Each structure stands twice: as C-alpha cells, then as structure tokens.
Amino acid sequence: MSAEQAKQEAIRVLALVDLADVAEQKPPSLSHGMSKRVSIAQALIGSPELVLLDEPTAGLDPANAKKSANWSKLYRPPLPL
Numbered sequence: 001m002s003a004e005q006a007k008q009e010a011i012r013v014l015a016l017v018d019l020a021d022v023a024e025q026k027p028p029s030l031s032h033g034m035s036k037r038v039s040i041a042q043a044l045i046g047s048p049e050l051v052l053l054d055e056p057t058a059g060l061d062p063a064n065a066k067k068s069a070n071w072s073k074l075y076r077p078p079l080p081l
Contacts, residue, residue: 013041018067033060040068 001009014020017037022030030038036059043051057065 009045010041013044014038016044017041018064033064036060037064 011020011023014023017040019034019037019041022034027035027038036056040053040056043053057068060068
C-alpha cells in the first residue's frame with residue numbers, strides 16, 4: 001500500500017466513526033471517547049472480513065454509543081472480484 005493509499009484508507013475508516021475532521025490531530029489532543037472511536041476505526045483498516053469487538057461502546061458518550069450500532073451497518077467490506 002502506498003503512502004497515499006494508506007492516507008485514503010485512514011480517512012475512510014475515520015469517516016465511518018465520524019472522525020475524518022480530526023485526522024490531522026495528534027492522539028494526545030483527542031478526548032477519551034474520540035480515542036475509543038479511533039480504536040474502532042483501526043480495527044476496520046484494510047476491510048477485514050471479520051471484526052470482533054469486545055465492549056465497543058465502553059467509554060463512549062451515550063450519543064456515540066447509539067451511533068456505534070449503525071457503524072457496523074455502514075461498514076461493508078468490498079466484495080471479492
């Protein structure tokens with residue numbers, strides 16, 4: 001994967017968890033909840049066929065915990081050719 005492809009993939013998965021707008025921020029500047037969402041985004045890098053999440057809403061505020069139920073619906077790995 002080229003550097004440009006890696007950046008596009010990072011933006012893609014950050015957008016899935018509503019964090020594309022903070023892609024350029026350093027990790028220490030993110031809130032706890034944002035860091036948790038980044039962890040979820042990391043699990044989606046590369047479009048894995050299976051993602052196992054252990055308590056993915058722990059540490060998220062109620063609004064983002066509710067949104068997280070939709071993240072799995074939004075995420076669809078590409079179909080093999």
